[in-house]
Amino acid sequence: MFKFWSLVIEPILRAIGARRLVEIGVDSGACTRHLLEYSAATGGHLDYIDPAPLFEVDAAQARYGAFSTFHRCTSLEALPRLSAADVVLIDGDHNWYTVHRELELLAEKAAETGTGFPLVLFHDVAWPYGRRDLYYAPERVPVAHRQPYAQKGMRPGVTELLDKGGLSAQLCNALREGGPRNGVLTAVEDFVEESKVGTLQVIPILYGLGILVPKRLEGHAALTAELQRWQSESGLKVLLELLERERTVEQTDLQGEIVRLNALHETLARRSEELSKLLQVEHGAVLQQYAESDRLNAKCERLASEAELHRQDRDRLRAELDLIHSSHTWRWTSFVRTASAILAGKEPWHAGNGK
Numbered sequence: 001m002f003k004f005w006s007l008v009i010e011p012i013l014r015a016i017g018a019r020r021l022v023e024i025g026v027d028s029g030a031c032t033r034h035l036l037e038y039s040a041a042t043g044g045h046l047d048y049i050d051p052a053p054l055f056e057v058d059a060a061q062a063r064y065g066a067f068s069t070f071h072r073c074t075s076l077e078a079l080p081r082l083s084a085a086d087v088v089l090i091d092g093d094h095n096w097y098t099v100h101r102e103l104e105l106l107a108e109k110a111a112e113t114g115t116g117f118p119l120v121l122f123h124d125v126a127w128p129y130g131r132r133d134l135y136y137a138p139e140r141v142p143v144a145h146r147q148p149y150a151q152k153g154m155r156p157g158v159t160e161l162l163d164k165g166g167l168s169a170q171l172c173n174a175l176r177e178g179g180p181r182n183g184v185l186t187a188v189e190d191f192v193e194e195s196k197v198g199t200l201q202v203i204p205i206l207y208g209l210g211i212l213v214p215k216r217l218e219g220h221a222a223l224t225a226e227l228q229r230w231q232s233e234s235g236l237k238v239l240l241e242l243l244e245r246e247r248t249v250e251q252t253d254l255q256g257e258i259v260r261l262n263a264l265h266e267t268l269a270r271r272s273e274e275l276s277k278l279l280q281v282e283h284g285a286v287l288q289q290y291a292e293s294d295r296l297n298a299k300c301e302r303l304a305s306e307a308e309l310h311r312q313d314r315d316r317l318r319a320e321l322d323l324i325h326s327s328h329t330w331r332w333t334s335f336v337r338t339a340s341a342i343l344a345g346k347e348p349w350h351a352g353n354g355k
């Protein structure tokens, strides 16, 4: 929405002297920053609403607190508590139920305060969410009002969601585009048809900006001039230039991103090659260690079986010796060995009479 700020939104706010503003859907605050500056400069007040902003709300409130109030909740929770507004910017949960209910709440407030219906600006009234619901938090939308959905991407001209790729594949998108009670534009058209609060104009670029002008402002000269601009040849040329600028900026960013990803891909491929070479070398070394370990194991086994044979020999010889020592012949020839030992000058126990 913020891309329309200087060309479309701010001139409309100034044309009608808007002071009391409401913004639904803050995100990173690209539009909020402009609205806060505008409120401070004009002495107005901005109520801005988002259950999960990606914006430094505390810092913003410290600076613009005198001109603004932040509401950390959903639009359907916040709107009944707010005072009537001159202009409401709707860029929150892009589904039929939420947008239709937001408009109903604005109408209830207008009736209650007698202030008249506000001028409402909507983002995403063209593809992809003009005719297809998106659910930031599906559980917040009653089942009866929820389209079947999936976290899959979209492509212009394709009714179903894509199996792979496509735009905003991370979001919960309605399975089918079109049909009743599906999408932001359908919600706005249905509400305008039911309530007859005013007329809708659409600037069909950059996802589409809807401008709902309430009946009480339909004859407002400065506003009418601002709006007619976008139907004149010179106004359309300005929109085309904006579109071309945005297209080329996106193309440039995209090419930059492709170059960055290619470089990353090459670095990763190089690193992967280096690692696989390193792995091969390590693998060879490990195989060698396995072979060495096998060789040592075999040697151990061989030595163990040799030791076993020696043990068996020793036991056998001991048994034979025991047999000899216990024989009569050995005992009867004992004196011969003693005498031989004495003659040889040895002590008699060297004669081998004992074990």
Ligand SMILES: C[S@@+](CC[C@H](N)C(=O)[O-])C[C@H]1O[C@@H](n2cnc3c(N)ncnc32)[C@H](O)[C@@H]1O
Pocket: 001, 002, 024, 025, 026, 027, 028, 029, 030, 031, 032, 049, 050, 051, 052, 053, 054, 073, 074, 075, 076, 091, 092, 093, 098, 136
């Ligand atoms: C498309 S972004 C808004 C972009 C912002 N307006 C801009 O111009 O940069 C939608 C935001 O709406 C918020 N959101 C989702 N559901 C909401 C709800 N029910 N009420 C208010 N905000 C909601 C999301 O948290 C998200 O930050």
